[in-house]
Amino acid sequence: MRKQEEPRREILSDRTFMIWMVLLGVAAAGIRFAVAFPHGGFMSDQQLFVDWMEQVRQRGLASVYIEGSSINYPPIFLLLMDLYRAAVGWFGIVPAAGELSFKGVLIVLDLILLAAALPLTRSAGRTRSRLFVLALLALNPALIFGSASWGQVDMLHSMLMAAMLLMLPSLPLLAGVLFALALLSKFQAVTLLAVLGIYFLRRLANRQGIRSLALFAAGFTSIMGVTAVFFAQAGGLQAMVKGAYLSAVGMYPQVTMNAMNIWYYFIGTSPTTPDTTRVFGVLTLRSAGFLLLALFVAFAAVYLWKSRLNASSLLKSAALVNFAFFMLPTEIHERYSVPALVLSIFVCLYDRKWRIPAILLSLSVTANLWMVQAGTIGIYTGLVVVYVNVALLLWMVGSLYRELRQNHRDRRTADDERDLTSVVHGKAQTSGID
Template identity: 45%
Template sequence: MIVAIEIRMLLASRYQGFISDQGLFIHWMETIRQYGLGEAYIQNGSINYPPLFLMLMDGYGKVLSLFGTSALIGTLSFKGIVVLVDFAAMLAAIKLSAGIRSSGWRLFILALFALNPVLIAGGAVWGQIDMLHSLLMVLAIVSLTKKTWLSGVWAALALLTKFQAVTILPIIGIYLLIEAFRNRRWKPSIGWLGGFAVPWLVTVGYFASAGGLKEMIKLAYTDAVGMYTSATVNAANIWFHVVGIDPSSDDTTPFLLGMSLRTFSLLLFAAAALFICVYEWIATRSGDIEAVLLKASCAMGFAFFMLPTEIHERYGIPALVFALFVVLHDRRWLVAAVGMSVTMLVNILVVMQDAASGRFGGRGNGDGLGRRGFGSGRGFENGGGLGNGRGPGSGSDFGADTPFGSGRSPIGGGPGTTMAASYTWIAVVNVLLLIWLLWVMWYEMRQVRQVRQLKELADQEMGQPRQVGQR
């Protein structure tokens, strides 16, 4: 942990990362400081994250102010909150792996988690916070078989951090159905729903009293789909040259049988999700329910990264985190953990390098960041900065002082992906990984069925009257 934290602090200080993302976050912090969290969504139309991360950033900014400093773009002063989240995740990983008998294997997995280059690049270097909702998603799944009410709380907090956490709800739903109809236990469902409701009731009550509930739901949730209409937004998935689709294609255009590319991609994901739910229903009869839930969550997260349109390069991180915890139960899944670590690392680094070279085509959200934009990444340029306006900016320029400076413009326009077609091999490997995951799950289902059939046959034979002389 000491080495992991030192590496993060060193890289966070040395590389600016995506200063456009960080600039948005700091802009949001300033909005909350001026108007309060309850009115932030009303005053700033660029906020597209749920409120939990905003609340953490606001608290982090207040702590910095106590020491007479503030968060600056591209520096450790801002990325400190990312390092703190990673530190908390490492502590959680130690706790969650406490039941592993092999201390050597446990140490290896903890090291793979703490020193994973994808988690370091996406957090301490980039300046993003994907580890936060990934950790909350894992906690929601792991606690499901122990304290269902606590799982509901974690799941609600995950959704209040990032809408992407919705991918674990089918996994949780199938488990609760198994408990209710197979095991005749309704208490887990009641407990989970109660735990899930509490954070949401508090959130809804708070924003309703401040008058910002409608805007919060609209910006953080309902507007999430369709904000970026490219086939892929730098995610090396099936839409990155693998099936002959231009990654920058508009996903609202007709694709097949009158369906848009977006609709077709969501149907693909729905089919994969259905298979994963069937796997969970069958495989939970094997006995190691927590392992099955983690595998299903990993596969669901990776299918979400690979199949729908409009996916960003970092959206596979929850699947990777789940894969690392699956390996604690099933060493075969080390293939998935290592494979994802390689492909996602290259994907993220290529995007950052493209941003540094100014090739980024933009991820428009139509809200604008003012006309002067960012300077060198160490602060805002004089006379400009980040405006509160909702209109489009003028195509702000971003500095690139370091190899991983930022050239990503949140202003609309341009293609949705900047990676060259020569990196299609990343998407191809990811496709093979997805196929491998689904095949392993199918094979496990078949094994469970065979065991059940043998057990039923043995029970039938035991129930038949024995003939004379039969031993």
């Protein structure tokens, strides 16, 4: 790993680091509760979740997809909400949309996930880079707003996706488990398939990845197998797959669902333009968006194929794929940028150049969420966010391209040094014989 990609080795003392961790924990909890109290949030989402919570209580998780209605999230969130409902029920609390009684489950999840970030970042030691990452996760306005104000759960699958990539090089069995849990939390985790595919192909090409792939597959299939059996024994497996993963596809056939991406006036399309509109008489706008995404995924694949297979390159390629997924296809919602944000924050453990972009992305995601929830989306204010997002997407591509070029130069220099050493060694042996 090159010097500029290493964490800053400015080591903090044990006591100083622990003080910072306590302060961050208190601040993270305090700010979330302070935001949750006065802001009702996005009531339609929360009312839907409370209704799902009640449906699970009445019918049970195994049967709720068969007998329930309007459930289009995977089962992990339903399970967590049911456990939360049962826990607060001991105190006579009934969760209600827009109230802390419901948002409590989201705040508790946030705090658990932030605590999980401590072991995930342990390899960086007590460095300022680790402290920066933990602080940006704990105090991030987008993550705070998304749960404590809006009332959504995007941080769950985002952190599982990041954890999976961090564990993949050293603990593939655990990585497989985490990937399964991410998919069972939100279908957007499927974007990591491209990264995983290149990772294992590269390792298999070097005849090093058979054991790693087998362990990953074992972890993944164990969780998915248990889930399939759980729903199948109640006759609800097909209903779960249809409701959680297929029912929402194509539900909003317009170019963007409040996502400040290229379809928000940037290329001349208003948000309500049907994505079935044809361009050049051949492609629909929907197909054009997927083609653009495919180009960026292909670039990320090339980057990963030519880079070292470590946590840094995995996080960078995944961050680009997920941000491209937010920026380029049609029918994208405003919250689909959260995984790219979380992945970009974790990149900062390894590459300081990503710090300012991660902060800017935090602000653009926050602005997008705020405008949607407050109903104050203006064409020109929205376009400011779009321009920032486009610049960040291009910066990610440029950063990965420059890294590829530097890696290529480093390899050529290393090859030249080896060739020179061989020549000198050969001449030395010849002189000895003479």
